[in-house]
Amino acid sequence: MIVDKIKKRELPQKNKKTNIDIPIGKWVKCTKCKEIIYREHLRSNLNICPNCGHYFRMHINKRLELITDEGTYKKFDLNIETTNPLNIEEYPKKMKALREKTDLPEAVTAGTAKINGEDVVLCIMDSGFLMGSMGVVVGEKITYAIEQAIKLKLPIIIFSVSGGARMQEGIMSLMQMAKTSAAIAKLNKEGLLYISVLTDPTYGGVTASFASLGDIILSEPEAMIGFAGPRVIEQTIKQELPEGFQTAEFLLEHGFIDKIVERKDMKNFLHKLIVMHKKKGSE
Protein backbone atom coordinates (compact mmCIF):
# COMPACT_ATOMS: atom_id res chain seq x y z
CA MET A 1 0.00 0.00 0.00
CA ILE A 2 2.99 2.11 0.37
CA VAL A 3 4.90 2.09 -2.80
CA ASP A 4 4.47 5.19 -4.77
CA LYS A 5 7.95 5.87 -5.90
CA ILE A 6 9.23 2.58 -7.12
CA LYS A 7 11.04 3.64 -10.21
CA LYS A 8 9.15 3.04 -13.36
CA ARG A 9 11.23 0.60 -15.27
CA GLU A 10 9.57 1.08 -18.59
CA LEU A 11 10.14 4.54 -19.89
CA PRO A 12 7.73 6.67 -21.85
CA GLN A 13 7.69 5.79 -25.48
CA LYS A 14 9.55 8.70 -26.91
CA ASN A 15 13.25 9.07 -27.04
CA LYS A 16 14.27 12.65 -27.56
CA LYS A 17 17.95 11.95 -28.01
CA THR A 18 17.63 9.76 -31.04
CA ASN A 19 18.55 11.56 -34.23
CA ILE A 20 17.95 8.58 -36.43
CA ASP A 21 14.80 8.70 -38.47
CA ILE A 22 12.82 6.08 -36.62
CA PRO A 23 9.24 6.60 -35.51
CA ILE A 24 8.73 7.48 -31.85
CA GLY A 25 7.62 4.46 -29.89
CA LYS A 26 9.98 2.00 -31.48
CA TRP A 27 12.75 2.60 -28.99
CA VAL A 28 13.08 2.25 -25.24
CA LYS A 29 15.89 3.05 -22.87
CA CYS A 30 16.93 0.38 -20.40
CA THR A 31 16.70 1.86 -16.89
CA LYS A 32 19.60 -0.28 -15.75
CA CYS A 33 22.27 0.03 -18.44
CA LYS A 34 20.74 3.13 -20.11
CA GLU A 35 21.22 1.53 -23.51
CA ILE A 36 18.69 2.48 -26.18
CA ILE A 37 16.98 -0.71 -27.32
CA TYR A 38 14.84 -1.39 -30.34
CA ARG A 39 11.43 -2.31 -28.94
CA GLU A 40 11.10 -5.33 -31.21
CA HIS A 41 14.38 -6.74 -29.92
CA LEU A 42 13.10 -6.34 -26.40
CA ARG A 43 9.86 -8.07 -27.29
CA SER A 44 11.51 -11.01 -28.95
CA ASN A 45 13.83 -11.34 -25.96
CA LEU A 46 11.01 -11.94 -23.40
CA ASN A 47 11.11 -8.27 -22.39
CA ILE A 48 14.66 -8.67 -21.14
CA CYS A 49 17.28 -6.09 -22.09
CA PRO A 50 19.49 -7.75 -24.74
CA ASN A 51 22.39 -5.63 -23.53
CA CYS A 52 22.44 -6.09 -19.73
CA GLY A 53 19.80 -8.73 -18.98
CA HIS A 54 17.54 -6.37 -17.05
CA TYR A 55 13.94 -7.58 -16.69
CA PHE A 56 11.29 -5.21 -18.00
CA ARG A 57 7.74 -5.56 -16.73
CA MET A 58 5.27 -7.61 -18.69
CA HIS A 59 1.75 -7.16 -19.96
CA ILE A 60 -0.70 -9.90 -18.90
CA ASN A 61 -1.10 -11.13 -22.47
CA LYS A 62 2.62 -11.48 -22.96
CA ARG A 63 2.91 -13.37 -19.66
CA LEU A 64 0.07 -15.69 -20.69
CA GLU A 65 1.87 -16.42 -23.94
CA LEU A 66 5.02 -17.26 -22.04
CA ILE A 67 3.50 -19.46 -19.32
CA THR A 68 0.49 -21.27 -20.79
CA ASP A 69 0.00 -23.73 -23.64
CA GLU A 70 -1.33 -21.84 -26.63
CA GLY A 71 -5.07 -21.33 -26.65
CA THR A 72 -5.66 -23.05 -23.28
CA TYR A 73 -6.30 -19.99 -21.10
CA LYS A 74 -9.96 -19.61 -20.20
CA LYS A 75 -10.80 -16.51 -18.23
CA PHE A 76 -13.37 -16.97 -15.45
CA ASP A 77 -16.73 -15.48 -16.24
CA LEU A 78 -16.45 -12.71 -13.67
CA ASN A 79 -17.01 -9.32 -15.23
CA ILE A 80 -17.04 -6.92 -12.33
CA GLU A 81 -16.25 -3.30 -11.66
CA THR A 82 -15.55 -1.09 -8.68
CA THR A 83 -18.38 0.81 -6.97
CA ASN A 84 -15.96 3.65 -6.19
CA PRO A 85 -16.60 3.37 -2.43
CA LEU A 86 -14.87 6.65 -1.52
CA ASN A 87 -16.69 8.54 -4.29
CA ILE A 88 -13.46 9.89 -5.70
CA GLU A 89 -14.48 11.85 -8.73
CA GLU A 90 -11.43 11.18 -10.90
CA TYR A 91 -11.29 7.46 -10.13
CA PRO A 92 -13.87 6.12 -12.62
CA LYS A 93 -12.43 8.36 -15.34
CA LYS A 94 -8.96 7.12 -14.59
CA MET A 95 -10.19 3.51 -14.71
CA LYS A 96 -11.86 4.08 -18.05
CA ALA A 97 -8.73 5.62 -19.52
CA LEU A 98 -6.63 2.74 -18.21
CA ARG A 99 -8.96 0.15 -19.67
CA GLU A 100 -8.55 1.73 -23.06
CA LYS A 101 -4.81 2.16 -22.72
CA THR A 102 -4.01 -1.33 -21.43
CA ASP A 103 -6.80 -3.25 -23.10
CA LEU A 104 -7.40 -4.91 -19.72
CA PRO A 105 -10.51 -4.70 -17.52
CA GLU A 106 -8.53 -4.56 -14.27
CA ALA A 107 -5.13 -5.17 -12.69
CA VAL A 108 -5.52 -8.94 -12.59
CA THR A 109 -6.76 -11.70 -14.83
CA ALA A 110 -7.92 -15.06 -13.46
CA GLY A 111 -8.82 -18.30 -15.17
CA THR A 112 -7.76 -21.84 -15.96
CA ALA A 113 -5.01 -22.92 -18.33
CA LYS A 114 -2.67 -25.73 -19.20
CA ILE A 115 1.06 -25.66 -18.53
CA ASN A 116 2.78 -28.32 -20.64
CA GLY A 117 -0.50 -30.20 -20.52
CA GLU A 118 -1.13 -29.79 -16.77
CA ASP A 119 -4.34 -28.07 -15.69
CA VAL A 120 -3.98 -25.12 -13.32
CA VAL A 121 -5.86 -22.12 -12.02
CA LEU A 122 -3.84 -19.04 -12.93
CA CYS A 123 -3.90 -15.40 -11.84
CA ILE A 124 -1.66 -12.78 -13.40
CA MET A 125 -1.41 -9.20 -12.25
CA ASP A 126 -0.39 -6.22 -14.39
CA SER A 127 1.64 -3.20 -13.28
CA GLY A 128 0.21 -1.06 -16.06
CA PHE A 129 -3.07 -0.81 -14.22
CA LEU A 130 -2.66 1.59 -11.26
CA MET A 131 0.60 -0.18 -10.44
CA GLY A 132 -1.19 -3.48 -9.99
CA SER A 133 -2.86 -2.19 -6.85
CA MET A 134 -5.45 -4.36 -5.09
CA GLY A 135 -8.93 -2.95 -4.70
CA VAL A 136 -12.18 -4.87 -4.31
CA VAL A 137 -12.20 -6.24 -7.88
CA VAL A 138 -8.64 -7.56 -7.68
CA GLY A 139 -9.34 -9.04 -4.23
CA GLU A 140 -12.54 -10.63 -5.48
CA LYS A 141 -10.92 -12.12 -8.57
CA ILE A 142 -8.03 -13.59 -6.60
CA THR A 143 -10.41 -15.00 -3.95
CA TYR A 144 -12.74 -16.39 -6.59
CA ALA A 145 -9.79 -18.05 -8.33
CA ILE A 146 -8.64 -19.66 -5.08
CA GLU A 147 -12.17 -20.94 -4.46
CA GLN A 148 -12.31 -22.30 -8.00
CA ALA A 149 -9.00 -24.11 -7.42
CA ILE A 150 -10.65 -25.76 -4.40
CA LYS A 151 -13.75 -26.64 -6.39
CA LEU A 152 -11.82 -27.99 -9.37
CA LYS A 153 -9.12 -29.57 -7.14
CA LEU A 154 -6.38 -27.88 -9.16
CA PRO A 155 -3.10 -26.25 -8.22
CA ILE A 156 -3.12 -22.46 -8.32
CA ILE A 157 -0.37 -20.14 -9.53
CA ILE A 158 -0.47 -16.40 -8.88
CA PHE A 159 1.93 -13.99 -10.59
CA SER A 160 2.07 -10.89 -8.42
CA VAL A 161 3.10 -7.41 -9.37
CA SER A 162 1.69 -4.68 -7.19
CA GLY A 163 2.31 -1.45 -5.35
CA GLY A 164 -0.02 -2.77 -2.63
CA ALA A 165 -3.59 -2.08 -1.59
CA ARG A 166 -5.41 0.46 -3.77
CA MET A 167 -5.71 3.85 -2.09
CA GLN A 168 -8.73 4.88 -4.15
CA GLU A 169 -10.89 2.25 -2.44
CA GLY A 170 -9.69 2.99 1.08
CA ILE A 171 -10.53 0.53 3.85
CA MET A 172 -12.26 -1.81 1.42
CA SER A 173 -8.89 -2.43 -0.25
CA LEU A 174 -7.37 -3.23 3.14
CA MET A 175 -10.07 -5.81 3.77
CA GLN A 176 -9.11 -7.64 0.57
CA MET A 177 -5.91 -8.65 2.34
CA ALA A 178 -7.93 -10.56 4.94
CA LYS A 179 -10.29 -11.95 2.31
CA THR A 180 -7.57 -13.37 0.02
CA SER A 181 -5.51 -14.71 2.94
CA ALA A 182 -8.54 -16.47 4.42
CA ALA A 183 -9.16 -18.13 1.05
CA ILE A 184 -5.56 -19.42 1.02
CA ALA A 185 -6.18 -20.92 4.46
CA LYS A 186 -9.10 -22.87 2.98
CA LEU A 187 -6.98 -24.02 0.06
CA ASN A 188 -4.38 -25.31 2.52
CA LYS A 189 -7.00 -27.38 4.33
CA GLU A 190 -7.75 -29.10 1.01
CA GLY A 191 -4.11 -30.02 0.49
CA LEU A 192 -3.84 -28.14 -2.79
CA LEU A 193 -0.68 -26.57 -4.16
CA TYR A 194 -0.27 -22.81 -4.34
CA ILE A 195 2.77 -21.39 -6.14
CA SER A 196 3.29 -17.67 -5.66
CA VAL A 197 5.50 -15.97 -8.25
CA LEU A 198 6.74 -12.52 -7.34
CA THR A 199 7.69 -10.13 -10.10
CA ASP A 200 8.94 -6.57 -10.09
CA PRO A 201 7.64 -4.82 -7.99
CA THR A 202 5.60 -6.59 -5.29
CA TYR A 203 4.87 -4.46 -2.25
CA GLY A 204 2.55 -3.45 0.56
CA GLY A 205 -0.78 -5.16 1.01
CA VAL A 206 -0.08 -7.77 -1.65
CA THR A 207 3.22 -8.79 -0.04
CA ALA A 208 1.40 -8.73 3.31
CA SER A 209 -1.30 -11.13 2.11
CA PHE A 210 -1.60 -13.84 -0.55
CA ALA A 211 1.78 -13.22 -2.25
CA SER A 212 3.69 -14.29 0.87
CA LEU A 213 1.55 -17.37 1.53
CA GLY A 214 2.59 -19.71 -1.27
CA ASP A 215 3.63 -23.27 -0.47
CA ILE A 216 6.41 -22.38 -2.83
CA ILE A 217 7.39 -18.77 -3.48
CA LEU A 218 9.37 -18.02 -6.63
CA SER A 219 10.65 -14.76 -8.00
CA GLU A 220 12.11 -13.33 -11.15
CA PRO A 221 15.73 -12.12 -10.85
CA GLU A 222 16.28 -8.66 -9.35
CA ALA A 223 12.57 -8.09 -8.68
CA MET A 224 11.96 -5.50 -5.97
CA ILE A 225 9.90 -7.03 -3.16
CA GLY A 226 8.96 -5.71 0.25
CA PHE A 227 6.31 -4.49 2.62
CA ALA A 228 7.17 -0.83 3.10
CA GLY A 229 8.38 1.13 0.09
CA PRO A 230 12.02 2.24 0.01
CA ARG A 231 11.16 5.93 0.23
CA VAL A 232 8.98 5.42 3.30
CA ILE A 233 11.75 3.47 5.01
CA GLU A 234 14.37 6.10 4.17
CA GLN A 235 12.14 8.83 5.55
CA THR A 236 11.52 6.86 8.73
CA ILE A 237 15.08 5.84 9.53
CA LYS A 238 16.69 8.93 7.98
CA GLN A 239 19.46 7.03 6.25
CA GLU A 240 20.13 5.60 2.84
CA LEU A 241 19.23 2.02 2.16
CA PRO A 242 21.95 -0.54 1.51
CA GLU A 243 22.73 -1.68 -2.02
CA GLY A 244 20.56 -4.58 -3.10
CA PHE A 245 17.99 -4.00 -0.32
CA GLN A 246 14.57 -5.58 -1.07
CA THR A 247 15.72 -7.36 -4.22
CA ALA A 248 14.67 -10.95 -4.87
CA GLU A 249 18.27 -11.97 -4.10
CA PHE A 250 18.01 -10.18 -0.73
CA LEU A 251 14.79 -12.01 0.08
CA LEU A 252 16.28 -15.34 -0.93
CA GLU A 253 19.20 -14.73 1.40
CA HIS A 254 16.87 -13.85 4.27
CA GLY A 255 14.74 -16.92 3.78
CA PHE A 256 11.54 -15.43 2.39
CA ILE A 257 11.50 -16.96 -1.08
CA ASP A 258 12.29 -20.47 -2.23
CA LYS A 259 13.99 -19.87 -5.52
CA ILE A 260 14.77 -17.29 -8.19
CA VAL A 261 13.77 -18.55 -11.62
CA GLU A 262 14.67 -16.93 -14.93
CA ARG A 263 11.89 -15.91 -17.23
CA LYS A 264 12.91 -18.31 -19.97
CA ASP A 265 12.82 -21.25 -17.53
CA MET A 266 9.64 -20.33 -15.66
CA LYS A 267 7.11 -22.40 -17.60
CA ASN A 268 9.08 -25.64 -17.44
CA PHE A 269 9.94 -25.06 -13.81
CA LEU A 270 6.28 -24.53 -12.87
CA HIS A 271 5.41 -27.67 -14.78
CA LYS A 272 8.03 -29.66 -12.89
CA LEU A 273 6.69 -28.46 -9.54
CA ILE A 274 3.10 -29.30 -10.49
CA VAL A 275 4.07 -32.81 -11.53
CA MET A 276 6.07 -33.35 -8.33
CA HIS A 277 2.98 -32.46 -6.29
CA LYS A 278 0.73 -34.96 -8.00
CA LYS A 279 -0.23 -37.67 -5.59
CA LYS A 280 1.57 -40.93 -6.17
CA GLY A 281 -0.50 -43.84 -7.33
CA SER A 282 -3.54 -41.68 -7.91
CA GLU A 283 -3.56 -42.37 -11.61
Add this chain to the structure above:
Amino acid sequence: MANKITAWDRVTMARDLNRPTALDYIENIFDDFIELHGDRLSKDDKSIVCGLATLNNQTYTIIAEQKGRNTKENIERNFGMPNPESYRKALRFMKQAEKFKRPIITFVDTKGAYPGIEAEERGQGEAIARNLMEMSQLKVPIIVFVIGEGSSGGALAIAVGDHIVMLENAIYSILSPEGFASILWKDGSRAKEAAEIMKLTAKDLYDFNVIDKIINEPKGGAQNDLKKVSEDIKKEILVSTKKLTKIKEEELVELRYKKFRNMGEYITL
Protein backbone atom coordinates in the same frame (compact mmCIF):
# COMPACT_ATOMS: atom_id res chain seq x y z
CA MET B 1 -23.60 18.06 17.71
CA ALA B 2 -21.61 14.96 16.74
CA ASN B 3 -22.00 16.16 13.17
CA LYS B 4 -19.75 19.08 13.84
CA ILE B 5 -16.78 16.85 14.57
CA THR B 6 -14.83 16.44 11.34
CA ALA B 7 -12.94 13.30 10.33
CA TRP B 8 -9.72 15.19 10.90
CA ASP B 9 -10.86 16.04 14.44
CA ARG B 10 -11.22 12.32 15.03
CA VAL B 11 -7.72 11.72 13.64
CA THR B 12 -6.37 14.26 16.10
CA MET B 13 -8.32 12.72 18.97
CA ALA B 14 -7.24 9.19 18.05
CA ARG B 15 -3.62 10.36 18.20
CA ASP B 16 -3.94 12.46 21.36
CA LEU B 17 -1.08 11.63 23.72
CA ASN B 18 -3.51 11.73 26.62
CA ARG B 19 -5.76 9.15 25.03
CA PRO B 20 -5.92 5.92 27.03
CA THR B 21 -3.67 3.15 25.72
CA ALA B 22 -4.41 -0.58 25.62
CA LEU B 23 -2.79 -1.18 29.01
CA ASP B 24 -4.96 1.53 30.58
CA TYR B 25 -8.07 -0.29 29.45
CA ILE B 26 -6.70 -3.71 30.39
CA GLU B 27 -6.00 -2.53 33.96
CA ASN B 28 -9.49 -1.11 34.25
CA ILE B 29 -11.45 -3.90 32.63
CA PHE B 30 -10.03 -7.20 33.87
CA ASP B 31 -9.94 -8.72 37.33
CA ASP B 32 -6.40 -9.90 36.72
CA PHE B 33 -3.77 -9.60 33.97
CA ILE B 34 -0.44 -11.35 33.49
CA GLU B 35 1.76 -10.17 30.64
CA LEU B 36 3.72 -12.95 28.94
CA HIS B 37 6.61 -12.36 26.58
CA GLY B 38 8.44 -13.38 23.43
CA ASP B 39 7.92 -14.88 19.98
CA ARG B 40 10.07 -17.99 20.76
CA LEU B 41 12.11 -17.21 17.65
CA SER B 42 14.30 -14.26 18.43
CA LYS B 43 12.81 -11.45 20.45
CA ASP B 44 10.22 -9.85 22.65
CA ASP B 45 9.03 -6.91 20.58
CA LYS B 46 7.18 -4.52 22.85
CA SER B 47 4.78 -2.80 20.45
CA ILE B 48 2.38 -5.65 21.03
CA VAL B 49 1.56 -6.77 24.55
CA CYS B 50 0.30 -10.31 25.05
CA GLY B 51 -0.93 -12.12 28.10
CA LEU B 52 -3.72 -13.72 30.09
CA ALA B 53 -6.56 -11.89 31.75
CA THR B 54 -9.58 -12.96 33.74
CA LEU B 55 -13.02 -11.49 33.88
CA ASN B 56 -15.94 -13.11 35.73
CA ASN B 57 -14.02 -16.40 35.99
CA GLN B 58 -13.37 -16.54 32.24
CA THR B 59 -9.75 -16.51 31.10
CA TYR B 60 -8.96 -14.56 27.93
CA THR B 61 -5.89 -14.27 25.75
CA ILE B 62 -5.04 -10.61 25.31
CA ILE B 63 -3.22 -9.21 22.29
CA ALA B 64 -2.79 -5.45 22.33
CA GLU B 65 -0.93 -2.86 20.30
CA GLN B 66 0.60 -0.58 22.88
CA LYS B 67 1.68 3.01 22.38
CA GLY B 68 3.81 4.71 25.00
CA ARG B 69 2.29 7.13 27.46
CA ASN B 70 5.42 9.30 27.46
CA THR B 71 8.67 9.63 25.47
CA LYS B 72 10.52 6.96 27.41
CA GLU B 73 7.70 4.51 26.99
CA ASN B 74 7.25 5.41 23.35
CA ILE B 75 10.86 4.55 22.61
CA GLU B 76 10.41 1.23 24.41
CA ARG B 77 7.17 0.58 22.51
CA ASN B 78 8.57 1.80 19.18
CA PHE B 79 5.68 4.30 19.10
CA GLY B 80 3.27 1.40 18.83
CA MET B 81 4.66 0.34 15.43
CA PRO B 82 5.16 -3.42 15.57
CA ASN B 83 8.09 -5.29 14.09
CA PRO B 84 7.50 -8.78 12.64
CA GLU B 85 8.45 -10.27 16.03
CA SER B 86 5.37 -8.64 17.54
CA TYR B 87 3.09 -10.27 14.99
CA ARG B 88 4.77 -13.61 15.51
CA LYS B 89 4.39 -13.25 19.26
CA ALA B 90 0.71 -12.44 18.73
CA LEU B 91 0.31 -15.54 16.58
CA ARG B 92 1.94 -17.71 19.23
CA PHE B 93 -0.63 -16.52 21.75
CA MET B 94 -3.51 -16.95 19.33
CA LYS B 95 -2.52 -20.58 18.81
CA GLN B 96 -2.26 -21.01 22.54
CA ALA B 97 -5.73 -19.58 23.00
CA GLU B 98 -6.98 -22.15 20.52
CA LYS B 99 -5.25 -24.96 22.39
CA PHE B 100 -6.86 -23.96 25.68
CA LYS B 101 -10.15 -23.03 24.03
CA ARG B 102 -10.33 -19.52 25.41
CA PRO B 103 -11.54 -16.38 23.67
CA ILE B 104 -9.12 -13.79 22.31
CA ILE B 105 -9.45 -10.07 22.89
CA THR B 106 -7.36 -7.75 20.73
CA PHE B 107 -6.83 -4.02 21.09
CA VAL B 108 -5.82 -2.20 17.91
CA ASP B 109 -3.85 1.03 18.18
CA THR B 110 -1.07 1.62 15.67
CA LYS B 111 0.14 4.04 13.01
CA GLY B 112 1.11 0.91 11.09
CA ALA B 113 3.68 -1.84 11.00
CA TYR B 114 7.19 -0.46 11.41
CA PRO B 115 8.91 0.42 8.12
CA GLY B 116 12.56 -0.37 8.89
CA ILE B 117 15.50 -2.24 7.40
CA GLU B 118 15.44 -5.03 9.99
CA ALA B 119 11.66 -5.32 9.80
CA GLU B 120 12.00 -5.98 6.06
CA GLU B 121 14.90 -8.39 6.56
CA ARG B 122 12.82 -10.40 8.98
CA GLY B 123 9.75 -10.49 6.75
CA GLN B 124 7.28 -7.85 7.88
CA GLY B 125 4.99 -8.70 4.97
CA GLU B 126 5.16 -12.43 5.63
CA ALA B 127 4.44 -11.96 9.34
CA ILE B 128 1.30 -9.92 8.64
CA ALA B 129 0.13 -12.26 5.87
CA ARG B 130 0.51 -15.31 8.10
CA ASN B 131 -1.54 -13.72 10.88
CA LEU B 132 -4.35 -12.86 8.45
CA MET B 133 -4.38 -16.43 7.20
CA GLU B 134 -4.13 -18.12 10.61
CA MET B 135 -6.65 -15.85 12.33
CA SER B 136 -9.24 -16.70 9.71
CA GLN B 137 -9.16 -20.35 10.87
CA LEU B 138 -8.84 -20.03 14.65
CA LYS B 139 -11.45 -22.13 16.41
CA VAL B 140 -12.05 -19.68 19.27
CA PRO B 141 -13.96 -16.40 19.41
CA ILE B 142 -11.97 -13.27 18.55
CA ILE B 143 -13.26 -9.92 19.76
CA VAL B 144 -11.50 -6.85 18.35
CA PHE B 145 -11.48 -3.34 19.81
CA VAL B 146 -10.09 -0.50 17.71
CA ILE B 147 -9.26 1.99 20.46
CA GLY B 148 -7.10 4.63 18.74
CA GLU B 149 -5.39 4.49 15.36
CA GLY B 150 -6.03 1.43 13.24
CA SER B 151 -3.76 1.99 10.32
CA SER B 152 -2.97 -0.36 7.45
CA GLY B 153 -1.94 -4.02 7.49
CA GLY B 154 -0.26 -3.35 10.81
CA ALA B 155 -3.70 -3.00 12.37
CA LEU B 156 -5.45 -5.69 10.36
CA ALA B 157 -2.81 -8.27 11.39
CA ILE B 158 -4.55 -8.56 14.78
CA ALA B 159 -8.05 -7.62 13.65
CA VAL B 160 -9.46 -10.58 11.71
CA GLY B 161 -12.15 -11.20 14.30
CA ASP B 162 -15.75 -12.32 14.83
CA HIS B 163 -16.94 -9.16 16.51
CA ILE B 164 -15.28 -5.85 15.68
CA VAL B 165 -15.88 -2.84 17.86
CA MET B 166 -14.62 0.72 17.49
CA LEU B 167 -14.49 3.54 19.96
CA GLU B 168 -16.33 6.59 18.68
CA ASN B 169 -13.19 8.66 18.09
CA ALA B 170 -10.95 5.88 16.89
CA ILE B 171 -9.99 5.67 13.23
CA TYR B 172 -9.47 2.64 10.99
CA SER B 173 -7.94 3.05 7.53
CA ILE B 174 -5.86 1.69 4.69
CA LEU B 175 -3.01 4.03 5.61
CA SER B 176 -2.46 7.22 7.59
CA PRO B 177 -4.08 10.28 5.98
CA GLU B 178 -0.53 11.61 5.41
CA GLY B 179 0.47 8.45 3.54
CA PHE B 180 -2.78 8.40 1.60
CA ALA B 181 -2.35 12.01 0.45
CA SER B 182 1.26 11.39 -0.41
CA ILE B 183 0.42 8.43 -2.65
CA LEU B 184 -2.75 9.76 -4.23
CA TRP B 185 -1.80 13.39 -4.65
CA LYS B 186 1.99 13.26 -4.16
CA ASP B 187 1.51 15.69 -1.30
CA GLY B 188 1.54 14.46 2.31
CA SER B 189 0.59 17.91 3.59
CA ARG B 190 -2.96 17.41 2.29
CA ALA B 191 -3.62 14.93 5.11
CA LYS B 192 -6.55 16.89 6.49
CA GLU B 193 -8.31 16.82 3.15
CA ALA B 194 -7.49 13.12 2.79
CA ALA B 195 -9.03 12.32 6.16
CA GLU B 196 -12.35 13.75 5.03
CA ILE B 197 -12.63 11.49 2.00
CA MET B 198 -11.04 8.30 3.36
CA LYS B 199 -14.09 7.19 5.36
CA LEU B 200 -12.03 6.29 8.36
CA THR B 201 -14.39 7.19 11.23
CA ALA B 202 -16.30 4.65 13.30
CA LYS B 203 -19.56 5.79 11.71
CA ASP B 204 -18.20 5.36 8.16
CA LEU B 205 -16.90 1.89 8.93
CA TYR B 206 -20.15 0.88 10.57
CA ASP B 207 -22.00 1.95 7.42
CA PHE B 208 -19.52 -0.09 5.36
CA ASN B 209 -20.19 -3.18 7.54
CA VAL B 210 -16.49 -3.34 8.32
CA ILE B 211 -17.23 -3.03 12.05
CA ASP B 212 -20.14 -4.31 14.13
CA LYS B 213 -20.48 -1.81 16.93
CA ILE B 214 -19.49 1.66 18.09
CA ILE B 215 -18.82 2.51 21.72
CA ASN B 216 -19.53 6.14 22.52
CA GLU B 217 -16.95 8.31 24.19
CA PRO B 218 -17.40 11.19 26.61
CA LYS B 219 -17.10 14.70 25.23
CA GLY B 220 -13.49 15.50 24.40
CA GLY B 221 -12.44 11.88 24.19
CA ALA B 222 -12.05 8.64 26.15
CA GLN B 223 -9.43 10.14 28.49
CA ASN B 224 -12.13 12.29 30.09
CA ASP B 225 -13.82 9.24 31.56
CA LEU B 226 -11.60 6.19 31.33
CA LYS B 227 -13.75 4.32 33.88
CA LYS B 228 -16.93 4.71 31.88
CA VAL B 229 -15.34 3.71 28.56
CA SER B 230 -13.66 0.72 30.22
CA GLU B 231 -16.99 -0.29 31.72
CA ASP B 232 -18.62 -0.15 28.28
CA ILE B 233 -15.84 -2.23 26.73
CA LYS B 234 -16.21 -4.73 29.59
CA LYS B 235 -19.94 -5.02 28.95
CA GLU B 236 -19.28 -5.59 25.27
CA ILE B 237 -16.74 -8.32 26.08
CA LEU B 238 -19.18 -10.10 28.38
CA VAL B 239 -22.12 -9.93 25.99
CA SER B 240 -20.17 -11.04 22.93
CA THR B 241 -18.32 -13.79 24.80
CA LYS B 242 -21.64 -15.22 25.84
CA LYS B 243 -22.95 -15.06 22.29
CA LEU B 244 -19.84 -16.32 20.50
CA THR B 245 -19.00 -19.19 22.85
CA LYS B 246 -22.39 -20.72 22.08
CA ILE B 247 -21.48 -21.14 18.41
CA LYS B 248 -19.89 -24.43 17.37
CA GLU B 249 -16.24 -24.24 16.35
CA GLU B 250 -16.73 -25.05 12.66
CA GLU B 251 -19.62 -22.65 12.35
CA LEU B 252 -17.67 -19.88 14.05
CA VAL B 253 -14.84 -20.29 11.54
CA GLU B 254 -17.28 -20.40 8.62
CA LEU B 255 -19.09 -17.27 9.85
CA ARG B 256 -15.78 -15.45 10.15
CA TYR B 257 -14.80 -16.54 6.65
CA LYS B 258 -18.07 -15.22 5.26
CA LYS B 259 -17.75 -11.98 7.17
CA PHE B 260 -14.50 -11.11 5.42
CA ARG B 261 -15.44 -12.86 2.18
CA ASN B 262 -18.30 -10.43 1.79
CA MET B 263 -16.28 -7.30 2.36
CA GLY B 264 -16.24 -5.06 -0.69
CA GLU B 265 -19.08 -4.46 -3.07
CA TYR B 266 -18.73 -4.51 -6.83
CA ILE B 267 -20.87 -4.03 -9.90
CA THR B 268 -21.47 -7.07 -12.10
CA LEU B 269 -21.41 -6.09 -15.75
